[in-house]
Amino acid sequence: xxxxxxxxxxxxxxxxxxxxxxxxxxxxxxxxxxxxxxxRIAHEIVERNKGIADLVLIGIRTGGEGFARRLAALxxxxxxxxxxxGFMDITLYRDDIFHQKTHPVxxxxxxxxxxEGKTVVLVDDVLFTGRTVRAALDAVIDxxxxxxxxxxVLIDRGHRELPIRADFVGRNIPTGRAxxxxxxxxxxxxxxxxxxxxx
Amino acid sequence: MKxxxxxxRVIDPAAGLDEPRDLLLDGEKIEAVLAPGAKAxxxxxxxxxxxxxxxxxxxxxxxxEPGEEYKETVATGAAEAAAGGITAVACxxxxxxxxxxxxxxxxxxxxxxxxxxxRVYPVGAVSKxxxxxxxxxxxxLVDHGCVALSDDGHxxxxxxxxxxxxxxxxxxxxxxxxxxxxxxxxxNGSMHEGEWSTRxxxxxxxxxxxxxxxxxDLLLAExxxxxxxxxxxxxxxxxxxxxxxxxxxxxxxxETCPHYFTxxxxxxxxxxxxxxMNPPLRSCADRAAVIQGLADGTIDAIASDxxxxxxxEKDVEFxxxxxxxxxxxxxxxxxxxxxxxxxISPARLVELLSVNPARILGLxxxxxxxxxxxxxxxVIDPAAEWTVDKAKFLSKGRNTPFEGWKLTGRxxxxxxxxxxx
Amino acid sequence: MESALKxxxxxxxxxxxxxxxxxxxxxxxxxxxxxxRVIKKVPTLKGRxxxxxxxxxxxxxxTSFEIAGKRLSADVINFSPSSSSLTKGETTLDTVxxxxxxxxxxxxxxxxxxxxxxxxxxxxxxxxxxxxxINAGDGAHAHPTQALLDLFxxxxxxxxxxxxxxxxxxxxxxxxxxxxNIIGFTTMGANVTVCGxxxxxxxxxxxxxxxxxxxxxxxxxDADVVMMLRIQLERGAGGRFxxxxxxxxxxxLNARRAERLKPGALIMHPGPINRGVEISPEVADGERxxxxxxxxxxxxxxxxxxxxxxxxxxxxxx
Numbered sequence: 001x002x003x004x005x006x007x008x009x010x011x012x013x014x015x016x017x018x019x020x021x022x023x024x025x026x027x028x029x030x031x032x033x034x035x036x037x038x039x040r041i042a043h044e045i046v047e048r049n050k051g052i053a054d055l056v057l058i059g060i061r062t063g064g065e066g067f068a069r070r071l072a073a074l075x076x077x078x079x080x081x082x083x084x085x086g087f088m089d090i091t092l093y094r095d096d097i098f099h100q101k102t103h104p105v106x107x108x109x110x111x112x113x114x115x116e117g118k119t120v121v122l123v124d125d126v127l128f129t130g131r132t133v134r135a136a137l138d139a140v141i142d143x144x145x146x147x148x149x150x151x152x153v154l155i156d157r158g159h160r161e162l163p164i165r166a167d168f169v170g171r172n173i174p175t176g177r178a179x180x181x182x183x184x185x186x187x188x189x190x191x192x193x194x195x196x197x198x199x
Numbered sequence: 200m201k202x203x204x205x206x207x208r209v210i211d212p213a214a215g216l217d218e219p220r221d222l223l224l225d226g227e228k229i230e231a232v233l234a235p236g237a238k239a240x241x242x243x244x245x246x247x248x249x250x251x252x253x254x255x256x257x258x259x260x261x262x263x264e265p266g267e268e269y270k271e272t273v274a275t276g277a278a279e280a281a282a283g284g285i286t287a288v289a290c291x292x293x294x295x296x297x298x299x300x301x302x303x304x305x306x307x308x309x310x311x312x313x314x315x316x317x318r319v320y321p322v323g324a325v326s327k328x329x330x331x332x333x334x335x336x337x338x339x340l341v342d343h344g345c346v347a348l349s350d351d352g353h354x355x356x357x358x359x360x361x362x363x364x365x366x367x368x369x370x371x372x373x374x375x376x377x378x379x380x381x382x383x384x385x386x387n388g389s390m391h392e393g394e395w396s397t398r399x400x401x402x403x404x405x406x407x408x409x410x411x412x413x414x415x416d417l418l419l420a421e422x423x424x425x426x427x428x429x430x431x432x433x434x435x436x437x438x439x440x441x442x443x444x445x446x447x448x449x450x451x452x453x454e455t456c457p458h459y460f461t462x463x464x465x466x467x468x469x470x471x472x473x474x475x476m477n478p479p480l481r482s483c484a485d486r487a488a489v490i491q492g493l494a495d496g497t498i499d500a501i502a503s504d505x506x507x508x509x510x511x512e513k514d515v516e517f518x519x520x521x522x523x524x525x526x527x528x529x530x531x532x533x534x535x536x537x538x539x540x541x542x543i544s545p546a547r548l549v550e551l552l553s554v555n556p557a558r559i560l561g562l563x564x565x566x567x568x569x570x571x572x573x574x575x576x577x578v579i580d581p582a583a584e585w586t587v588d589k590a591k592f593l594s595k596g597r598n599t600p601f602e603g604w605k606l607t608g609r610x611x612x613x614x615x616x617x618x619x620x
Numbered sequence: 621m622e623s624a625l626k627x628x629x630x631x632x633x634x635x636x637x638x639x640x641x642x643x644x645x646x647x648x649x650x651x652x653x654x655x656x657r658v659i660k661k662v663p664t665l666k667g668r669x670x671x672x673x674x675x676x677x678x679x680x681x682x683t684s685f686e687i688a689g690k691r692l693s694a695d696v697i698n699f700s701p702s703s704s705s706l707t708k709g710e711t712t713l714d715t716v717x718x719x720x721x722x723x724x725x726x727x728x729x730x731x732x733x734x735x736x737x738x739x740x741x742x743x744x745x746x747x748x749x750x751x752x753x754i755n756a757g758d759g760a761h762a763h764p765t766q767a768l769l770d771l772f773x774x775x776x777x778x779x780x781x782x783x784x785x786x787x788x789x790x791x792x793x794x795x796x797x798x799x800x801n802i803i804g805f806t807t808m809g810a811n812v813t814v815c816g817x818x819x820x821x822x823x824x825x826x827x828x829x830x831x832x833x834x835x836x837x838x839x840x841x842d843a844d845v846v847m848m849l850r851i852q853l854e855r856g857a858g859g860r861f862x863x864x865x866x867x868x869x870x871x872x873l874n875a876r877r878a879e880r881l882k883p884g885a886l887i888m889h890p891g892p893i894n895r896g897v898e899i900s901p902e903v904a905d906g907e908r909x910x911x912x913x914x915x916x917x918x919x920x921x922x923x924x925x926x927x928x929x930x931x932x933x934x935x936x937x938x
Contacts, residue, residue, distance in 0.1 A: 089650060092662040092692075092927070102624045103928050105643075106650045142659040397822040400734040400761030400799055405823075470735025515711060516733035518759065 028173055029193035034154065037170030038067065041152050042074040044168050045121060054147070055119040057085040060136050061107050063125035066185045067154055071123055086111030093135035116144040121168075125183045127153040130164030155193060157181050201225045201241035202617070203233075204578060207251040212546045212554050213567035222251050224574040227617040231570050244619075246578045249611055252549045253567050254286025254575030256556035257530060259351070259376075259430060259454060259502035261523070262288075262319070265306055266295025271507040271595045273307055277316035279505075279527045279594035281620040284610025286575040287318035288505075288527075289560055292329065293352035299324035299335035304343040316620060317613075318575070320346040320560065325364045325375060329353050334363060341371045346560045349376035351430060354412055356382060358419065365425025374426040374452070374559060379412035379437070380478065389518045391464040391479045399467060401518060406485065409478050410436040417444045420451055428559055429453040431504050433478040435488030442497040452559045453492075454500040457526060457533035460489050462600060472513045472520030473600045476506065494543050499555040503530040507596025525596040528587070533601070535581060535608035545581075553577075578612035585609055621931045629741050629753040630925060632762035633803040641808060644924050645772050651927070652920035654691060665694035665930055668725040672698045673740075674756070675712065675731040680891060680915070681756050681765075685728045688922035697722075712736065713743050720744065726752045726930050734759030734796075752929040754922075760794045766890050767800035769921040771808060773914050774845055777886055782809030787839045789815045789871060790849025790898055793822040797890045798849060802828050815839035816871060819860035836871050840881060847888045848873050848898045864897050874900040878908060886910050 029037070049055055052075050059068025065087050072085035089107040091097070097104060122136050133151060140149060152168035157175040171193075175181060178198025185191050202224040209220035209232060221233040223241060233239065257280060263271040273290070280288050290307065292298035298307065304321050311319035323340030325348045327333050337348055348368055355361040355377070368375050385408035390396050392403030413429060417440060420427035432438060432455045441453050462480045474480060492498040506523025513520050534552060537543045543551070557566025564573035587604045589597045613620045625640045633641070654662055670689040674682050682698060689696040701715050712731070719727070727744075729737045737755035744751050757763040775781050786805050792798045792814045805812050806829040813831045814821060821832055833839035840846050851867060861867055868874075878887065887899075887909045895901045904911060 092650070092654075092664040097664065098621055098931065101621065103621070105624065106647045106924075106927070108649050109653050138663065142661070143657065392823045394824040394827045397793075397825050398799075398828065400759055400796060402760075403823060470738050514713060516731070516739060517735045518733045 024197040026195055027192050028195050029155075029171060031191050034170070034191050034193070037154060038070050039074060041168045041170060042071055042078060045071070045075065045150075045152065046078060048150070048167070049119055052079050052081065052083055054117065055083065055121065056113055056115065057083060057121050057123055058111065058136075058140065059085065059087045060122060060124040060132060061087050061089045061109075063183060064123045067125055068123040071152065084113045086113060088136065088139055090132065090135040090139045093139045095131055095135065111143065114144055115140060115146045117147050120146040120149045122149060122151045124151070124153050126155045126157060126181050127151070127164070127166050127169075128157050128159060128181075130160045130162040133164050134162050154183070155181060201230065201239065202614075202619075203239045203241040203243045204246045204251050204576065204612070205243050206235065206245055206247035207249045207578060209251045209568060210545050210549050211253060211568040212550050213253075214569060217546050220251070222568060222576065224576070224614065224617050227574055229568055229570055229572045229574050229576075232568060244612060246612065248580065248582065250545060250579040250581060251568070252577050252579060253553045253557075254565055254613070254615065255284050255531065255552045255577045256287045256289075256560075256562070256565060257285045257503050257505070257527065258289045258500055258556040258560055259456070260288045260290050260505040260527065261293065261507065262290040262307070263507060264294060264310060265303060269595070270509050273310035273319060274314035274316070275593060275595050276505070276507075276527070277311055277314045277319055279592060280317035281613050281615070282593050283527045283529070284531045284577045284579065284613055285317050285527060286577060286613060286615045287320060287562065287565060289320045289322050289346060289556075291322050291349060291351045292324040297324050297329050298322070298345070299327050299329070299340070301339050301343040304340055304345055308344050316615075318615060320344070320562065322347045322349050322351070322376060324348065325350040325355055326360060331356050331360060334360070334367060337364075337367055337371060341373055345373070346562065347374045347376050347428070349378065349430070351376060351378040354378050354380040354382060358415055361416065362419050362423055365419055365423040365427060369423065369425045373561065374428045376428045376430050377412070377416045378430050379409050379416055381408045381411045384408035384411065389475060389479070390467050391481045393464055393482050395464040395467060399470070401467070404479050406434040406436050406481065409434050410440060413437045413440050417441070417449065417451060421449055427451045431456050431459070431478060431502070432492070432498060433459045433481050433489065434485045438488045438492035438497055442492070442495075445497065452499045452555070453497065454502045455489050455493065455498050456502060456504045457530050458524065458600070460486055460493065460537065461533050462486075466600065470517040471600070472515065472517050473524060473598050473602075475517060475520050475522055476504070476524055477522040490537065490542050493537065493551060494547070499551070500559060501530065501534050501551045502556070503527055505594070507594055508598050509595070510597075513598045523598065525592065525594050525599050527594060528592055529599065529601050529606070531579065531610060532606035532608045535579075538581075539607065574614055574617040576612075576614040577610050579608060580611045581608045583607065583609045583611070625928055628750065628929070628931075629737075629755075630764050630929060631737050631741060631753065631755045633764045633767055633800050633807065636807070638807055638809070641768070641771065641804065644768055644921070644928065645775060647924035647928060648772055648917070648920045651923035652917060654923070655916075655920055660691050661693060662691070663693045664927060665689065665692040665725075668694045668930055669723065670694045670696045670726050670728065670926065671719055671722070671724040672696065672728045672756075673716070673719065673730070674698070674700050675729070675736070676757070678730055678757070681730065684915070684918045685756060685922050688919050688926055691919070692923055692926055694725075694926065712740070716740050716743060717747070720747065720749055720751070724751055726754065726926060728754045728756050729758070730756040731758050734761035752931060754925055754929065757796055760796050760799070762800045763796040763890075764800050764804075765918070765922055765925060766797050767804035768925070769914055769918040770801055770847065770888060770890070771804050772917050772921050773888065773910055774886065776917070777910060777913075778844060778884070781805065784810045784844040785813070785842050786810045786845040786847065787813045787815055787843040788847045788849065789836060789839065789873070791820045791851055792816055792825065792849070793820050795849050801847065802830055806830070813839050813843070817861050817867070836873075837877065837880075840877065842882065843885055844882065845886045845888060846873065846881065849890065850892060850894055851898055864894075868897050872898055872900065873903050875902050878903045878906060881908065888914060891915065
């Protein structure tokens with residue numbers, strides 16, 4: 001399960017690009033901190049749901065994919081039963097497709113289990129305005145009627161535009177609206193979360 | 200009052216002349232060709248930098264009157280001709296009703312006289328109603344002023360009828376202008392058969408549709424000794440057939456149109472019906488052969504095949520659009536490009552646009568600037584740069600593929616019968 | 621808003637390179653997944669108006685586009701002028717102008733004249749209302765969505781398109797499916813052969829990058845994909861070959877011929893089939909045939925195109 005090195009920019013809008021070296025950048029989470037956060041989230045999931053029976057993980061593509069996999073692995077390890085994990089593309093449910101410069105790329109959805117009656121834990125890397133999660137809720141409900149849906153995110157950076165909250169949070173980071181939060185999922189244990197201050 | 204065209208370059212191939220000369224006109228006639236700077240008691244028109252040539256003659260136009268006056272009238276067509284430097288046109292018989300009777304011929308001639316612009320010589324039908332079944336009363340047509348006979352718009356599909364027409368016309372002393380197209384080969388087609396018809400998915404018209412009929416007509420001309428003139432030649436094969444026939448001593452003449460030496464079938468890309476005409480635009484090789492034919496004497500004349508249509512006929516799907524484009528406004532500058540490109544000389548251009556049309560049609564005057572000749576003169580400014588703007592056309596037709604083209608050369612002064620238009 | 625495809629309308633496949641085609645096929649993968657769910661709908665084009673403007677009758681393509689639009693939550697309107705105003709003399713462009721008044725967000729056009737989709741697109745742009753247009757077939761010129769679904773089917777079943785031997789059999793001269801597939805498959809790196817009796821092969825078709833064969837057995841000997849085309853009686857095949865009987869004998873894909881195909885070779889047909897003429901019933905229904913699968917993926921491919929071409933309108937903030 002090799003992760004492709006990728007960089008996810010969570011900025012005010014998808015088109016903003018950082019203006020170069022003069023901006024302040026700092027690493028807010030390194031690999032160890034990320035690992036600890038994920039482990040704690042896994043424990044919280046087990047605690048809240050009293051085990052992982054009838055529980056499935058759905059990672060929101062593309063940022064939630066890696067973390068969903070990791071969480072699934074951790075949960076399986078803890079509970080000694082496999083934790084089903086799937087990956088969902090929510091592009092077609094977004095409310096801002098036509099506000100972009102070009103059509104967002106639609107990736108595949110890989111969910112080989114039913115959500116009917118299950119506890120679905122949506123997993124994403126960063127919770128920001130809440131619109132992605134809103135789209136994910138609609139997408140999951142179109143797959144069936146879950147018993148309940150919970151949300152696990154690595155970073156909650158505030159600035160919600162919809163009444164959405166996470167059930168499990170790795171780290172709360174206060175940010176400015178124009179800041180960028182970069183989540184790097186590396187090849188060999190060099191994951192990091194970088195905050196870039198905007199203007 | 201006499202008129203002196205002063206300071207120009209007189210090109211009169213009939214007299215073998217291409218020199219700086221002044222031209223003196225008196226009333227309706229040419230009085231003299233003078234050495235530059237000669238004094239004359241006349242109104243002076245300064246034509247320095249210009250060519251002074253015998254009035255240009257477009258021997259293939261459609262004026263649509265009677266019957267389709269919404270597309271063009273004799274008056275608007277004659278005005279457009281004059282604006283384009285043309286002093287005389289020969290108009291085809293495919294009007295409504297067809298010009299297959301004296302009444303229509305008289306009508307056209309009267310309309311032209313009233314308009315007082317370029318001269319209009321009617322061409323009468325070969326067959327009644329252009330139906331290709333029985334001969335029209337050609338004798339009467341010629342008596343009333345038709346200078347030639349043609350079913351143009353349509354081919355004469357029956358070889359037997361074409362034979363009779365050539366024989367009958369021989370005695371009348373007029374040529375038969377043939378629109379060479381084998382309809383069984385061209386049926387339903389809308390563009391040249393080749394790489395582009397394949398790519399564009401349009402029904403094709405093979406070059407052979409024209410060449411088969413050219414070959415047939417040449418053989419009939421040989422058989423009958425009649426005067427055959429082949430219209431709007433567009434293919435290398437047609438040029439080759441005419442060249443070979445002439446080499447064998449056959450008396451035949453031929454014309455082509457500016458679009459066949461300017462555009463090709465690749466220009467149909469985009470499906471703009473302003474690129475649709477019959478015969479269709481052909482391949483690059485055909486275009487090159489047509490140019491060669493103009494240069495080496497195989498093709499005798501350039502004519503526009505001016506075919507005005509309204510948006511009703513043209514602003515539709517390509518395969519549904521009517522064939523034809525207007526051409527009076529652009530025949531001269533497009534032909535001048537051949538001179539600029541070094542393909543033909545200025546004298547040859549004058550042969551193609553004046554001398555030969557006058558001769559082929561046996562016109563009562565024109566085609567030369569000899570003293571005593573009727574004063575039909577075109578003054579061409581070969582350096583004038585302008586852009587084709589169809590909104591400024593005097594013709595009612597706007598169906599041109601050359602909209603927006605930057606061209607060099609246009610007529611500055613046009614004189615018909617001594618009168619400046 | 622600019623499409624990732626860099627085109628505003630899909631008039632033919634000429635304007636798409638390999639990357640563009642691949643992007644459409646990849647997007648169609650996700651759309652196909654939606655078609656396999658219980659709730660076969662996403663809200664993506666909610667509130668958008670799609671007009672299916674079919675001047676030429678076609679139930680299957682029109683239905684495919686209708687389902688595609690509805691699955692994206694668009695409001696789909698079917699307009700078939702052949703049954704009403706055109707017979708009263710209304711021109712194509714007048715019909716388009718009338719529809720423009722309904723503010724469509726996307727128009728799907730089928731017309732019997734080559735170039736009609738381009739004419740309509742140009743006209744709309746000239747009117748200052750550049751609505752995206754998808755060409756659902758214009759005369760014998762192009763049928764780009766058919767070629768895209770054919771490419772999707774082959775890629776899905778054989779894993780790739782590059783290097784495959786593809787043979788297209790039939791009235792190539794009058795076939796828009798053939799033309800678009802020739803362009804699509806050659807762009808994606810396949811080796812394309814066209815096969816049919818000489819009068820049905822258009823002039824200089826080799827210039828489009830294909831091999832020509834007049835003998836079916838030879839043409840399909842090494843084929844990975846055999847695409848049979850319907851003999852188009854309605855497009856004037858009449859007169860260019862002696863009879864359907866002779867055509868079926870010399871160019872029909874019968875059971876004997878199908879058996880001799882390479883193992884794993886796919887048999888395709890854009891439909892509707894002339895059973896017993898270009899393809900025999902047992903071959904059409906046989907295990908190599910993916911004819912019905914083509915129809916299935918057609919909806920997904922059309923959904924992908926509707927998504928990729930629908931624009932932003934007023935809300936563009938970029």
